[in-house]
Every structure is written in structure tokens, then in C-alpha cells.
Amino acid sequence: MKILGIESSCDETAASVVEDGRRVLSNVIASQVEEHKIYGGVVPEIASRRHTEAICGVVEKALGDAGCTMDDIDAIAVTYAPGLIGALLVGVNYAKGLSFSTGKPLVPVHHLRGHIAANYISGEEIKPPFLSLVVSGGHSHIINVKSYTEFEIIGRTRDDAAGEAMDKAARTVGLPYPGGVNLDKISKDGDENKYKFPVPKVADSKYDFSFSGLKTFAVNLVHNASQKGETVKAEDLGASFIKAVTDLLVSHTMEAAKDTGAKTIVLAGGVSANSRLRRVMQEECDKRNIKLFMPELKYCGDNAAMIASQGYYEYLDGKRADLTLNAVASMPIDFNA
Numbered sequence: 001m002k003i004l005g006i007e008s009s010c011d012e013t014a015a016s017v018v019e020d021g022r023r024v025l026s027n028v029i030a031s032q033v034e035e036h037k038i039y040g041g042v043v044p045e046i047a048s049r050r051h052t053e054a055i056c057g058v059v060e061k062a063l064g065d066a067g068c069t070m071d072d073i074d075a076i077a078v079t080y081a082p083g084l085i086g087a088l089l090v091g092v093n094y095a096k097g098l099s100f101s102t103g104k105p106l107v108p109v110h111h112l113r114g115h116i117a118a119n120y121i122s123g124e125e126i127k128p129p130f131l132s133l134v135v136s137g138g139h140s141h142i143i144n145v146k147s148y149t150e151f152e153i154i155g156r157t158r159d160d161a162a163g164e165a166m167d168k169a170a171r172t173v174g175l176p177y178p179g180g181v182n183l184d185k186i187s188k189d190g191d192e193n194k195y196k197f198p199v200p201k202v203a204d205s206k207y208d209f210s211f212s213g214l215k216t217f218a219v220n221l222v223h224n225a226s227q228k229g230e231t232v233k234a235e236d237l238g239a240s241f242i243k244a245v246t247d248l249l250v251s252h253t254m255e256a257a258k259d260t261g262a263k264t265i266v267l268a269g270g271v272s273a274n275s276r277l278r279r280v281m282q283e284e285c286d287k288r289n290i291k292l293f294m295p296e297l298k299y300c301g302d303n304a305a306m307i308a309s310q311g312y313y314e315y316l317d318g319k320r321a322d323l324t325l326n327a328v329a330s331m332p333i334d335f336n337a
């Protein structure tokens with residue numbers, strides 16, 4: 001069964017054809033990064049306009065690369081939540097139009113469910129149940145994935161998302177957008193023990209995260225140094241910051257694995273591309289005999305193959321949308337319409 005996936009929740013216009021939820025036949029991404037870089041972050045209005053311009057060509061290319069026409073497609077899966085509302089609307093409306101004109105079923109997909117599904121297309125045989133750490137620009141969750149379509153949030157951030165914190169720290173040391181990737185790159189030459197960040201604790205939950213204090217700590221370090229006429233080496237601050245964030249992500253995930261008895265952990269979301277997070281998570285899982293899955297780097301960031309993959313499982317579960325489908329800016333992963 002072939003699913004056409006469409007993704008436009010942030011600054012990537014993407015389309016992909018995936019067979020039986022696992023075999024990627026095409027994966028096309030039109031990134032707007034270069035344009036948003038000028039402004040230091042994603043400008044929602046610009047994102048919507050670029051999606052509108054790109055979407056037809058991106059979908060046509062995805063079909064062409066897969067050697068398909070719409071006749072070969074069994075269903076259209078589209079990201080409808082969460083994300084930038086104007087950006088989401090472009091993909092949702094395009095998918096609705098395509099569904100109406102071709103008569104193919106329309107399957108709405110939650111963006112974070114898609115990030116988890118990025119693991120299904122990354123080669124290895126992996127099936128729920130498992131524990132997932134989902135870390136993106138807007139979310140940081142520890143999730144009990146009970147089945148392909150049943151999710152239970154057991155830990156979440158109380159303030160910034162991990163990716164958002166990475167981006168803010170990158171800006172503090174003068175790195176251009178996209179911050180997280182650039183911070184990761186320069187940190188490889190830094191001393192991660194140079195600055196000792198506080199370990200944030202959330203009073204009534206051992207799984208929840210808080211990252212905003214780490215960001216403030218980084219900002220204060222830079223300001224205090226500049227007041228004394230000193231400079232902070234970006235590589236060292238970046239490495240120390242990444243250590244603080246990733247140690248927190250790993251330790252909370254290990255705690256959740258211990259308590260739930262999970263023997264499989266799955267990383268997901270843009271921050272799962274972080275080299276230290278991947279390394280330390282692997283080391284800690286090895287120590288505990290836990291099997292770790294991580295998406296291939298090309299599927300860590302936003303793409304439509306992960307949406308088509310999750311769309312397949314949502315389709316099998318009977319999920320369908322009609323032409324009243326709307327985009328939703330904010331929606332928990334465990335919401336079932």
C-alpha cells in the first residue's frame with residue numbers, strides 16, 4: 001500500500017511516497033532555512049508564503065521520484081497538528097484538494113507521531129510498545145508508545161523545549177540559525193566540563209524537564225564575562241550547555257525506563273540528531289541492556305516520509321478525515337479525535 005505524505009508544519013515543505021509504512025520510495029524536502037536565517041529564526045508569514053509557492057512542485061517531484069502517478073497512491077497523509085497555523089494550513093488545504101479531486105482517502109497525522117515513525121523507515125525492524133524520547137524545536141516529551149496509534153505522555157518540559165533551548169544558547173554565543181545544528185558542530189572542539197551548569201529539578205515529577213534556567217545561566221555567563229572585559233569561548237560554552245541538556249534528557253529517560261521496565265527506547269525529533277545525545281544515550285542503554293533505536297540523520301528533522309509512515313498506521317487504524325479537516329496549532333500527541 002502506497003501513501004503520499006505531506007508536511008508543512010514549520011519551515012520545510014516536504015512530500016514523500018512510502019510503501020507499507022516502511023519502504024521510502026521518494027523523499028523531497030524544500031527547505032526555507034536560508035531565507036529565515038536572515039531574521040535569526042522562522043518568520044511564520046514568510047513560511048506560509050514559501051509553502052504555498054513550493055507545495056505543487058514538491059508533491060509532483062515526490063510522485064515522479066517514486067515512479068508513481070496519483071493512480072498508484074492509496075491514501076494521502078498530511079500533518080495537521082501541531083505547528084505554525086499558517087504553515088500547516090498550506091499542507092492541509094493542498095491535501096484536501098488532492099483528496100477531493102482524486103477520491104483518495106485523507107489521513108490526518110500528528111507531527112510528533114510522525115517524528116516517532118521516522119524510526120520505522122530507518123531500516124531496522126521496530127514495533128511498539130516502547131518508550132520514546134521526543135525532542136524537537138517545540139516539544140520535549142517522554143512517551144509510552146503503547147501501539148502505533150496509542151500514546152501516553154509520562155514526562156514533558158515545563159518551559160522551553162530542548163531544541164528551543166539549543167537555539168537560544170546558540171544565539172547567545174553568536175551562532176546563526178539554525179542554532180542547534182551549529183551548536184552541535186562547534187561543540188565538538190569545546191571542553192564540556194569548562195562550565196558547570198545547574199541541574200534543574202521539577203518539584204513534583206521526576207520525569208518532567210525544565211530548560212529555561214539553563215538558558216538564563218548561559219546568558220548570564222556571557223554577560224558577566226563581557227562586563228569584566230573577558231570573552232567566553234563559544235566552543236566551551238556550547239559543549240557545556242549541550243552536556244547539561246543531554247545529561248538531563250538521558251537521566252530522565254533512564255529513570256522512566258527503569259520504572260516502566262521498558263527494554264526498548266526510541267529517540268525522535270530534530271534534537272535526536274545531536275551527536276552527544278546519540279552517543280550518551282547509546283552508552284547508557286548498553287549499560288542497562290536496553291535496545292536503542294535512533295532515526296537516520298536524514299529523518300531526524302522535519303520530512304514527509306515520517307508522516308507517510310505514521311499515516312499508514314493511522315490508516316490501518318481506521319483514521320480518516322473529510323473536507324472539514326482543519327489545521328490545529330497545538331494538540332497533545334495522545335489526543336484521539
Ligand code: KG4
Binds near residue numbers: 162166180272
Ligand atoms: O523536529 P524539528 O526538525 O522541528 C520541530 O518539529 O520543531 O526540530 C528542530 C529543532 C531545532 O530547535 C534545532 O535546533 C534542533 O531541532 N536540532 C538540533 C540538532 N539538529 C536539529 N539540536 C541539537 N543538535 C543538533 N544536531
Ligand code: ZN
Binds near residue numbers: 115136137270301302
Ligand atoms: Zn518536527
